[in-house]
Amino acid sequence: MKLTFFGAAREVTGSCFLLSGQEGDYLVDCGLVQGGREERNREPLPFDPASLSCVLLTHAHLDHSGRIPLLYRQGFRGPVYATGPTIELAEVLWLDTAKIMREESERANRKRRRKGQSPVEPLYSEEDVKGALSLLEPVAYDELVSRKGVDLVFRNAAHILGAAVLEIWAEEKKIVFTGDLGPFFGVMDGSPPVINDADCVVLESTYGNRDHRTLESTRQEFASVLAEAAQEGGKVLIPSFVVDRAQRVLYELSLLHFNARVDLPVFFDSPMGKRATEIYEKYRTQFSGEIQKITLSGKSPFQFPGLNFVSSPQESRDLNDEKQAIVIAGSGMCNGGRILHHLKHSLWKDSTRVIFVGYQAGGTLGRRLIQGASSVRILGEDVVVRAKFATINGFSSHAGRTDLLRWAGQFKNNPLFVVVHGEEESALALASGLELEGKRAIVPYPGGVLDISRETLAEEGEVVSAQVxxxxxxxxxxxxxxxxxxxxxxxxxxxxxxxxxxxxxxxxxxxxx
Ligand SMILES: [Zn+2]
Ligand SMILES: [Zn+2]
Missing domain, CATH: 1.20.890 (cAMP-dependent Protein Kinase, Chain A)
Structure with a gap:
């Protein structure tokens, strides 16, 4: 049985792993390449989608799910196994992605026509999304699924709603894919699953070389920035990814509200975010004990007096007239979405606070603002920057280095750890940490092939240790x-x-x- 690393090898995005054996070809995740390397999504797929037996989807995040509609477009018609909430969140994210792709290609084609160039097609259409949605097969956590001699179980990864760690038994070997792994004692998602045996563990390493701030200091930081902003009398803008991160921010705001520490009105300005919050409400019994306690008391963890969901563009524009308010809107890195018009309207005021709650990649407006740009161009207008900025890093839904090592420490039978889904520095640092604890770890290259039965990397003829x-x-x-x-x-x-x-x-x- 062979495992080929078609994505997220020595990088974070584009997760795509092909497991091939006597029972056919199983694809684990098929995500979009993101972070400035998007043109790679247009390269031909390195396998024939029509010949795949099935796809196993760990969770809805686009770096894991975003190319599944492309598989449909190119002839794949088998089942895509995923948890119920992952299916509902994937629908929201895929439809939004197809719409953005269509708008971008329309814009590009207007320019291309004027230059006499032929038009470009979007990567996939809303029709492809509908086709891909029809292939999704819901699986419950901990339910045994058997397919053509392969057994599999989805375990709660404690990363985002619906996220799963996969346990796969095939050809007398057991392979575990972490997808993305949540931290221990996550506020909303609890702790990652206890699994203590495997032959091979494909382990994520987004934070393989660093830890997050503690929950206590993160909460203190968030509360003090909001308190300062309330005193100064301006608006607070929170650019946020509207699935998962925004619901975590809503939960934190609800705690502050009920503890009477924040009484500013809150506007969540995103139709997609509203839909995602409804899905979070629907599945709230899948969350941590902390969230269940609130649910059992008859309250919602994501709602509180003073919170308003904003849908129509007119309502969104009306927020310009609000003097003091907290506005949450996408996109999380300020490279599109409704946050842009809020920034354009408020960045020039020194009473404005912008709170970043997620990573800001190079080349995005978010990154330029954090780096201290004195003036930025937004929606065709130059805006002077007088607002104050804060970055709250502790709301991450990924395990940090200590938790990744702790989780790996649960395995009792010395599996081979295959470290993926991290920038090279991070993946190598995690693999090295595993080896220092007496474990076996490798960091595959893109396109690398691991023979699981013999534990050899085909292209090198040997398993090169991470330290080497x-x-x-x-x-x-x-x-x-x-x-x-x-x-x-x-x-x-x-x-x-x-x-x-x-x-x-x-x-x-x-x-x-
Ligand atoms: Zn994820
Ligand atoms: Zn990921």
Missing amino acids: SVLREIEGALRSLQEGIPVKEGSPRWGLLRSALVLLQEAQRKEDY
């Missing part, structure tokens, strides 16, 4: 330094050198110990 990989990276960096190519402080390569140094020191300390 790290040493090779260091060797390469040193060589270029010696050749006189300067490594700029703050650059990714400088970061790599620093991480290498820290890892070597850590390894040395463990040796000495």
Whole structure:
């Protein structure tokens, strides 16, 4: 049985793993490549979608699910197994994605026509989305599914609503895919599942080289920024991804509201966010004990007096007249969506506060604002920036390094850990941490093929340990330094050198110990 890494190998997005054996070809996730590398989504798929036996979908996030409509477009008609909430959230996200793709291609084609160029097609259409939705097969958590000699179970990953860790038994081997893994004691999603045996564990590593701030300090930080903003009398803008992150923000605001620490009106300005919140309400018995306690007391964890859902564009524009309010809107990185017109309207006022609650990728408006741009161009207008900014990093739904190592520590039978879904630095740092704890870990390259039965990587003929990989990276960096190519402080390569140094020191300390 072979496992091929078609995405999320030494990078975060584009999760796509092909498990092929006697029982046919199983695809685990088929996500969009994001973060400035989107043109790769247009490259031909490296397998024939029509020949796949089925697709297993860990969760709705687009970096895991976003190319499934493309599989349908290219002839795939088998089942896509996913949990019920994942199916409902995927519908919301896919329809929104197809609409954005259609609008973008219409805009591009107007320009192309004027230049006499042929039009471009969107990656997929709303029709393809409907086709893909018809393939979705709901699976409950912990339910055993058997398909052509392969057994599988979806476990609650505690990452976002509906997210699953997959346990797969095939050809007398057991493979576990974490998809994305939540932290231990997550506020909304509880803790990731206890699994203690496997032959091979495909482990995410988004935060493989760092930890998040504690819940207590995150909550304190959030409350104090809001209190300051209330005193200054301006508006608070919270750019947020409207599925999951926004519901977490609503929950945090509800706690502050009921503890009488925030009494500003809150506007959630997103029709898609409203729909996502309804899905979160519907499945709220799947959340943590903390959330169930609120539900059992007859309250909703995501609603409170003073919260308004805004749907129509006119209602959204009317928010310009609100003097003091908290406005939550997408997109989370300010590269589109309704947050843009709120920013355009309020960035020039020094009483405005912008609170970032998620990662801001390079090249986005969010990143430019955090980096201190004094003026930005928004919706065709130059706007001077006088607002104050805050970044709250602790609302992440991913396990940090300590929790990833702790979760991996539950396995009792020495499986091979295959570290994916992390930037190279992060994946190598996690694999190295696993090895320091006496485990076996590898970090595959894009397109790499792992023979699960023999535990060999086909292209290299050997399983290269993560530490050997790290040493090779260091060797390469040193060589270029010696050749006189300067490594700029703050650059990714400088970061790599620093991480290498820290890892070597850590390894040395463990040796000495
Ligand atoms: Zn995710
Ligand atoms: Zn992901």
